[in-house]
Amino acid sequence: xxxxxxxxxxxxxxxxxxxxxxxxAVRPWAWKAVGALGAVxxxxxxxxxxxxxxPEQFMSDVGRILYVHVPHVWMALLAFTLNVGCAVAYxxxxxxxxxxxxxxxAEVGVYFGAVGVMMGSIWARPTWGVWWDWDPRLISTTxxxxxxxxxxxxxxxxxxxxxxxxxxAAAAILSYVSLPIVWFSVRWWNSLHQVxxxxxxVDKPMVAVLRWGAVTMLxxxxxxxxxxxxxxxxxxxxxxxxxxxxxxxxxxx
Amino acid sequence: MKPALAVALLxxxxxxxxxARPPPAEAPPPVEQPAPPAEPVAAPxxxxxxxxxxxxxxxxxxxxxxxxxxxxxxTAGVLAYAASLFVRRPKKSAA
Numbered sequence: 001x002x003x004x005x006x007x008x009x010x011x012x013x014x015x016x017x018x019x020x021x022x023x024x025a026v027r028p029w030a031w032k033a034v035g036a037l038g039a040v041x042x043x044x045x046x047x048x049x050x051x052x053x054x055p056e057q058f059m060s061d062v063g064r065i066l067y068v069h070v071p072h073v074w075m076a077l078l079a080f081t082l083n084v085g086c087a088v089a090y091x092x093x094x095x096x097x098x099x100x101x102x103x104x105x106a107e108v109g110v111y112f113g114a115v116g117v118m119m120g121s122i123w124a125r126p127t128w129g130v131w132w133d134w135d136p137r138l139i140s141t142t143x144x145x146x147x148x149x150x151x152x153x154x155x156x157x158x159x160x161x162x163x164x165x166x167x168x169a170a171a172a173i174l175s176y177v178s179l180p181i182v183w184f185s186v187r188w189w190n191s192l193h194q195v196x197x198x199x200x201x202v203d204k205p206m207v208a209v210l211r212w213g214a215v216t217m218l219x220x221x222x223x224x225x226x227x228x229x230x231x232x233x234x235x236x237x238x239x240x241x242x243x244x245x246x247x248x249x250x251x252x253x
Numbered sequence: 254m255k256p257a258l259a260v261a262l263l264x265x266x267x268x269x270x271x272x273a274r275p276p277p278a279e280a281p282p283p284v285e286q287p288a289p290p291a292e293p294v295a296a297p298x299x300x301x302x303x304x305x306x307x308x309x310x311x312x313x314x315x316x317x318x319x320x321x322x323x324x325x326x327x328t329a330g331v332l333a334y335a336a337s338l339f340v341r342r343p344k345k346s347a348a
Contacts, residue, residue, distance in 0.1 A: 042328065042331065046324060046328075049324065050320065052322065057312070058311055058312055058313065059312075059313050060312050060313045060314065060316070061312050061313075061315075061316060061317055061320055062316040062319060062320060064320050065319065065320055065323040065324075068323055068324055068327045069323065072327065108334075110265045111330070111334050115326060115327065115330040115340050118326060119323045119326060119327065122319050123319065123323065124324070125319060126313060126315075126316040126319050127313065211270050220331055223335075224334060224335070224338065227338045228338060229340070230342070230343055231338070231342065231343060233343075234343030
């Protein structure tokens with residue numbers, strides 16, 4: 001596998017995603033096709049990551065964890081970026097679509113972020129000798145995840161759909177402040193966590209497998225957000241159809 | 254009687270002479286020669302609590318159980334979250 005192959009697959013996945021958004025006719029099957037592709041890529045990621053890729057220079061085989069850990073965290077950052085984009089869009093023009101999409105992106109982002117942090121902990125044990133260290137990158141990531149858990153909690157505690165959408169949009173913008181802190185924490189502070197790599201400093205087969213893992217997780221990110229969006233829209237519709245919880249005071253009198 | 258007395262005196266004088274004899278001079282302490290320079294011995298690598306070792310070049314050996322755990326967690330997470338979305342899927346209305 002060359003580093004170009006994952007980019008070709010990425011182009012196909014992005015085309016399917018854009019088709020899903022722009023062409024209603026492809027929506028019934030686009031997510032299924034991307035999901036099936038993701039399943040095949042996940043199985044092949046086991047082969048590429050565990051067998052095909054060479055061992056890392058210092059971490060040796062433990063470095064193979066990075067092919068699943070890094071894509072998970074990337075997908076979390078991508079989902080949170082979609083969340084804040086939808087939040088800003090909602091505040092500019094109120095729409096239940098952007099509100100539902102923001103909710104689904106936040107939940108899927110928390111899922112990918114939590115799994116990514118757990119994988120990082122598994123990697124840290126043989127590499128650093130500890131499961132967890134109060135390092136700037138780890139602290140900022142934890143704060144970011146807690147902020148989005150708080151965002152989801154705020155949504156579940158607010159009954160009025162319009163108020164929930166407005167408040168959570170503001171909370172989403174506030175939560176997003178943590179993202180650049182997470183990204184640059186390894187450069188701003190003396191961190192045990194290594195700084196970001198780039199293809200010029202990483203062996204080509206490793207770049208290829210890392211990209212393969214990222215595209216695999218992108219497939220699942222897309223499918224998860226599509227299905228979670230349907231749930232959010234269904235709940236919105238049900239909330240609109242419900243009668244008010246209690247009659248206005250004037251009517252009671 | 255005289256010979257016996259002479260023998261006794263002879264023995265006594267010999268004994269006294271032995272006691273009075275100065276102790277033999279001690280051999281001079283050996284001059285300590287500087288030890289030849291020892292061959293440099295590499296310090297043993299720190300033992301990881303779970304048996305993972307770093308070789309002399311600082312390369313981690315082993316740790317496959319962590320690798321499998323991470324890949325297993327990723328796959329199980331995808332399956333579990335997909336299952337949770339399936340369980341929460343919107344019910345189709347009868348109408």
